[in-house]
Amino acid sequence: MRDARDAEDARLLEAGEHETLLATYFDTIVGRCRARIYGPEAEDVAQDVLLRLWRELRRGRRYTVPYRVVAHKVIDWKLKEHLSGIRHDASPEEIPDEAFEEYARTVARLDLEALIAQLPERQRQVAHLRYLTGLDREQIAETLGIQPNAVDQALHNAHKKLKELLL
């Protein structure tokens, strides 16, 4: 799933469809900024991220890591700047590719599909249907032939484990 997204990002980058590429990450950018900055400044930080990514794309830099890694790293920079009050002057084009590659390994550990794969079987089935397929509780119960309460219990246990892995 992630490979397909990365391949599509690479295609958009190659085709110069920069606005579509940025639009892919628009909700993620706004969502992450709002999740960490509770207040109107979240919008300013999101706008900074968007414009920074746009400038990088216009400069034509080709990255050796998937574009999502670059997007998340720029979001992280801006969030850290805002939350710590310290400006990070280095721009992405001044950062060696190795830095992105190291970050790519961190992002890879956070791959949702990989995280869900670590759960016990029942939790894995339920979490996959919920967070990768988008089914609701009743649909999951029907698909797996179990009671909705069992779905709730499996999700509760999956949450506990995912929380450990995510945070």
Next chain:
Amino acid sequence: MSDVERLFDEYAAAFTRGERPDVRMYLDLAGGGREELGLLIDAFLQAAPAPPPSDEALRMVGARVSGDAPLLALRKQRAARREEVVDELLRTQGWPESQREKVKTYYHQLESGLLDARRVALPVLEAVARFLGVHVADFEGYRAPPTPAGVYARVVDQEALPPASAPEIPEEDEIDRAFHSGR
């Protein structure tokens, strides 16, 4: 399931379905668990695959990177006249027809980025967003670029200016407060 877990579950599932859930709404509902929920959502968004871009996101990005005002771009895309948005605001906010010109002026300022959307009451923004078929987040972060006059105004030698007489401040009414008082 705790409240934080339930809210996280609802947010994550909605995002996966390709909806555009507003993080702020979920954090508001979390009360004391807000920070924990924020961390979870942030971590989830790093891990979750990005869904294909929505039409709204595409329009918003296009408007923001080109420096155009997103609200104006959205209204044009809907082929709606400014008067229609004003009609909607009068109707949904229960404001009298006699205040049409004032509302229109404020809306023009909002649409042009001259009025900071963060100072506008949420019900007003939500009414505009509903009418245009988008989310408040789509246009909220926009600021108009500074004009040459604006830049110049910041470097004027204030001491060289004649002393200003105390301006007469008109009393604020409900509409002024809705567009100026923030949230």
